Amino acid sequence: MSLDVNPAGRPPDNGLGSEPTEPYRLVALEARRRHVGLGEILVERAIQVTGISAILLVLLIFVFLVREGLPTFADVPFGDLVTQRWYPIEGYYGLLPLIAGSLLITIGAATIALPLGVATAIFIAEIIPNWGREILKPFVEVLAGIPSVVIGFLGMVVISPLFRRSLNIPTGLTAFTGMVLLAWMALPTVVSVVEDVLDTVPKTYRDAGLALGMTQWQTIAKIVLPAGKSGILTALMLGVGRAIGETMTVMMVTGNAPRIPQHPFDVFMPARTMTATIAAEMGEVARGSTHYHVLFAVGLTLFLITFVVNLAAASIVFQRTRRSERMLS
Amino acid sequence: MLRQALTDAALQSLGIGVEYHPVRTHTVVRPVSKLLCLALLTLTACRPIYTRPARNGPATAAIENKGSDTMVNLALAWAERYRELHPEVNLVVTGGGSGTGIAALLNNTVDIANASRAIKPEEEAAARANGVVPVEFTVARDAIAVVVHPSNPVDTLTLQQVSDIFSGKIQNWQEVGGEDRPIVRLSRETNSGTHIYFMGAVVRLGRADDRTLLSTDTLLLPSSEGISAEVRENPNTIGYEGLGYVTGDMKTVALGLTPEGPFWSPSIETVRSGDYPVAREMFMYTAGEPEGAIRDFIDWVLQPEAQAIVQALGFVPIEE
Numbered sequence: 001m002s003l004d005v006n007p008a009g010r011p012p013d014n015g016l017g018s019e020p021t022e023p024y025r026l027v028a029l030e031a032r033r034r035h036v037g038l039g040e041i042l043v044e045r046a047i048q049v050t051g052i053s054a055i056l057l058v059l060l061i062f063v064f065l066v067r068e069g070l071p072t073f074a075d076v077p078f079g080d081l082v083t084q085r086w087y088p089i090e091g092y093y094g095l096l097p098l099i100a101g102s103l104l105i106t107i108g109a110a111t112i113a114l115p116l117g118v119a120t121a122i123f124i125a126e127i128i129p130n131w132g133r134e135i136l137k138p139f140v141e142v143l144a145g146i147p148s149v150v151i152g153f154l155g156m157v158v159i160s161p162l163f164r165r166s167l168n169i170p171t172g173l174t175a176f177t178g179m180v181l182l183a184w185m186a187l188p189t190v191v192s193v194v195e196d197v198l199d200t201v202p203k204t205y206r207d208a209g210l211a212l213g214m215t216q217w218q219t220i221a222k223i224v225l226p227a228g229k230s231g232i233l234t235a236l237m238l239g240v241g242r243a244i245g246e247t248m249t250v251m252m253v254t255g256n257a258p259r260i261p262q263h264p265f266d267v268f269m270p271a272r273t274m275t276a277t278i279a280a281e282m283g284e285v286a287r288g289s290t291h292y293h294v295l296f297a298v299g300l301t302l303f304l305i306t307f308v309v310n311l312a313a314a315s316i317v318f319q320r321t322r323r324s325e326r327m328l329s
Numbered sequence: 330m331l332r333q334a335l336t337d338a339a340l341q342s343l344g345i346g347v348e349y350h351p352v353r354t355h356t357v358v359r360p361v362s363k364l365l366c367l368a369l370l371t372l373t374a375c376r377p378i379y380t381r382p383a384r385n386g387p388a389t390a391a392i393e394n395k396g397s398d399t400m401v402n403l404a405l406a407w408a409e410r411y412r413e414l415h416p417e418v419n420l421v422v423t424g425g426g427s428g429t430g431i432a433a434l435l436n437n438t439v440d441i442a443n444a445s446r447a448i449k450p451e452e453e454a455a456a457r458a459n460g461v462v463p464v465e466f467t468v469a470r471d472a473i474a475v476v477v478h479p480s481n482p483v484d485t486l487t488l489q490q491v492s493d494i495f496s497g498k499i500q501n502w503q504e505v506g507g508e509d510r511p512i513v514r515l516s517r518e519t520n521s522g523t524h525i526y527f528m529g530a531v532v533r534l535g536r537a538d539d540r541t542l543l544s545t546d547t548l549l550l551p552s553s554e555g556i557s558a559e560v561r562e563n564p565n566t567i568g569y570e571g572l573g574y575v576t577g578d579m580k581t582v583a584l585g586l587t588p589e590g591p592f593w594s595p596s597i598e599t600v601r602s603g604d605y606p607v608a609r610e611m612f613m614y615t616a617g618e619p620e621g622a623i624r625d626f627i628d629w630v631l632q633p634e635a636q637a638i639v640q641a642l643g644f645v646p647i648e649e
Contacts, residue, residue, distance in 0.1 A: 087542055089519045097545070156555070161562050170511040170565050173548055252555070255548035256518070270548050280518045280551050 065303055069296035076290060081297075086258035086272070088281065088291045097258040098298060101175065101271035102244060102305075104261055105254065108179030109186060109243040114236055116183065117190025118225075124191070125198035126220055137195075144188035152252030155181045160253055167268065173255035175271035181249050186239035193238060197231025198224060230316075237313035241306055244275075251276035274302045390622035391419040396430020396443030399522040400611050403469060404443055406638050407630060414629075418622050434614055435459050440623050442614040445471065445522070461616045468630050470645035472572040472608035473527055474595040475582045476556075478564040483507040485583045485592040488531055488606060494567060495532050497544025502565070514547040515556045515568035527569050530607055572600070573643015600645045611644070 072081070076093050083094035120140065124133050159181065160172030201224050209219035225232070255270025258277075278295050285292045394404055401424035408420035430442035435456045448456075448463055456463050475491055477483060483506055486494075493499045495514055502510045517524040533539035550556050556568040560579045567582075572595050575581055583592035584606055599605040619627055629635055636646035 085542070085545070087519065089525070090540075090542075092542075156558060164563060171513040171548065171559070171563055173559065251551060256550065257546055257548050259545040270546065272549070280549070281520055283520065285520070 062303065065296055065300045069293060069300040072290070072293040072297040075293060081294075084260050086277070088294065091290075093290075093294050094258075095294075095298065095301065097260050098272055098274045098277050099301065100260045101254070101258070102273040102275070102302070104267065104271055105175050105178045105182065105250060105273055106240055106244040108175065108267060109182035110236060110240050112179060112183035113186040113190050113239050113243075114232075117187050117235065117239070118194050118232060120187070120191045121194035121198060122220060122225075125195045126216075126224065140188050140191050143184075144192075146185075148185065148246060148248040149252075151181055151185060152249040155249060155253040169268045171255065171270065173253055173270055174268050175254055175261070176267045178250045178254040178271070178273075179267070181253055182243040182246055185246065185249065186242045189242055190235040190239045193235035194228065194232055197228040197234075200231075201227045233313060233316055237309060240309055244302070244306060244309075247273075247275040247279045251279055256280065274298050278302075389417050389419065391421065392441060392623055392626055393421045393423075393439040394441040394443060394613075395423045395425060395433050395439045396441075397427040397445040397522075397611065398424040399445040399471065399526075400443045400469075403611075403639065403642050403644060406642060407635055410635070410638060411626060411629060415625075418626065420626070431463075431614065434463060434616055435461055437461065437616060440615065440619075441627070444612045444614060445526075445609060447610070447612065448614060456616075463614045463616065464618055466613045466615070466627055466631070467610045467647055468613050468627075469611045469636075469639045469647060470600050470608055471526075471611060472595045472600045472605055472645055473523060473531075473569050474572050474575045475531075475584060475607075476560050476568050476570055476575060476579045477582055478560060478562075478566060479578065479580045480564050481507060481580060483582060485585060485590070487585050487588055488534055491567075491582075491584070492532050492534055492541065495543055495547065496541050497546065508564075510565050512567060513559075513563060513565040514544060515559055515566055516543060516547050516549055517553070517556065517569075518549050518551055523569070523571055526609065527607075530609070531569070571643045572596075572645060573640075597645050601648050608645070 072093075080093055081095050083092070084096050085092040085094045086097050124136055124140070128136065155177055156173075160174075160177050162172070163169065163174070163177055164172035205223050205227060206219050209223045210216075214222065250273050254273065254276065256272045256276055257270035258272040259266075259269065261267070261269070261271065278298055281291070282295055285295060394408070396404075401422065404422045408422045411418065411420060427442075427444035427446050430439065431444055431448055431452050433439040434442035435452065436459070442463075448465065453463060475486065481502070483502065486505060490499065490505050494505070494512055495516070499505060500512060502508050502512055516527070519525075528543070529535065532543065533541050548559070550559070553570050553574045556570055557574060557576065557579065560566050560568050575595075581595055583594040585592035586606060593599045593605045595605050595607070600608045613627060613630070615623060615627070618624075631647070639646040
């Protein structure tokens with residue numbers, strides 16, 4: 001729409017200095033509104049419904065989780081939920097091992113995936129020539145398409161025996177195996193997000209750095225990366241979200257022993273995550289029983305953890321954009 | 330009683346149905362749900378009539394078979410084959426657990442109850458009070474093998490040692506005459522019938538008041554195949570499986586009751602002779618001496634053709 005009556009053909013500066021254009025725009029909108037057909041109304045409504053349904057779905061999931069999970073607190077005293085023993089068929093409902101297992105594996109996976117992912121993204125976005133990028137990028141994206149059960153199977157028959165022999169640990173089905181595989185699965189997300197962000201850093205920034213006599217490495221480390229900080233944070237959070245919700249792979253390779261890690265070496269011991277617990281036990285549990293409600297309470301806990309992670313990420317990201325916007329203007 | 334339970338279930342599922350609707354339409358949903366309730370009530374009221382046709386009709390017969398979850402696959406396989414042989418007989422198989430099956434038999438709502446344990450004295454008393462005389466048929470046997478890596482030098486273990494290994498009292502293979510290796514315990518998930526049987530018969534040594542739990546280090550694997558894969562690969566492991574899942578590339582440990590022996594390896598022979606200590610019989614119970622179609626079916630179950638299915642599913646067939 002070329003309704004802008006901008007004298008020098010300049011793009012409007014954020015709509016703030018373009019007061020004269022407003023009346024024209026309103027008139028145009030009015031004119032358009034008078035000619036809308038039935039089809040257009042339907043399409044608009046359809047888009048509206050899909051938009052709202054996303055919010056509604058999340059709310060309904062939350063309501064359902066609360067509804068099925070809350071009876072837990074009537075059935076099981078809270079003190080019993082924060083114990084260290086999970087053996088639900090005999091009424092031991094200690095959630096601590098499951099929460100510890102999920103957090104340990106998620107944090108571990110993020111710790112491995114973030115540096116690897118950022119390094120890969122820098123390589124793709126900054127260092128490798130264009131032809132290399134054309135080859136490398138699709139490969140990274142294909143990685144995201146591998147089903148988790150395939151990765152789990154690979155982990156079970158190849159990676160875990162490898163870890164057991166090379167690290168000389170009692171069994172290869174450990175939290176560490178889960179971390180490595182989850183990091184591998186989160187990698188494509190991290191790489192694409194960071195790479196996209198690095199792409200949006202203006203070329204002039206790099207030119208300025210190089211013109212000041214900085215090496216390429218200094219330009220990347222001191223200028224490009226700080227400029228893309230919020231994107232890296234988003235990537236981290238998306239990676240964490242991917243890792244904490246993953247079920248099949250962890251169920252196959254972490255050994256599922258509900259134990260609380262006692263010292264750092266325990267990453268080489270088995271662990272049980274919340275997701276694997278729900279997946280393994282929900283199928284056989286009697287509907288409406290205490291065990292059923294406790295599994296929903298586990299789901300609720302998981303939901304709350306991801307919610308807090310996302311909220312924290314969003315608030316940090318927004319803060320940063322606002323500050324950088326201020327700095328640029 | 331059954332109708333009440335079904336109605337409750339129907340109401341509960343409707344309650345959940347309401348939650349799926351947007352808040353705004355809540356008032357609209359109400360009358361609909363009432364209607365649905367009515368419909369369901371009518372349906373459940375009909376149920377006993379159409380599932381139990383005249384039992385001694387010449388052309389068709391219906392047999393209801395309910396009980397043990399351990400046996401449900403076996404019972405289904407039998408029913409499938411039997412239907413091919415006798416299309417006029419309608420066999421309905423459901424699980425729910427041994428106790429559920431026996432309770433249904435006492436209330437005269439099923440024809441055959443499957444149980445992976447013998448009927449308890451109090452159940453038998455309740456049956457007689459109800460005018461039902463339960464008749465027992467041993468239809469198959471099930472043995473659980475303790476398996477280790479083929480390179481593991483340990484050949485024999487007492488049940489007490491296996492219990493101590495799984496409860497975490499024994500941590501190294503050296504303590505039971507093996508190499509200096511840590512013990513990695515493998516178990517099925519808690520929803521497995523094999524897990525529950527193993528807990529009762531081995532970890533708790535059959536003592537009803539024993540509350541011993543598995544060591545928290547025990548790996549809980551979602552499938553028998555998961556256990557097999559790890560046992561084949563890792564010389565530190567010990568696991569347990571139904572005899573039918575044991576393959577040649579893992580080693581079964583001979584089990585005994587006392588350190589002096591004797592020890593028995595799990596096999597069809599030792600299970601049949603009753604020597605192998607971790608084996609159980611699987612039963613079918615009927616209300617009174619079975620007659621007609623039920624008698625024919627149970628007779629067929631005890632025949633070699635049906636017992637071949639027992640072996641194919643990993644259980645131990647009964648002797649002729």
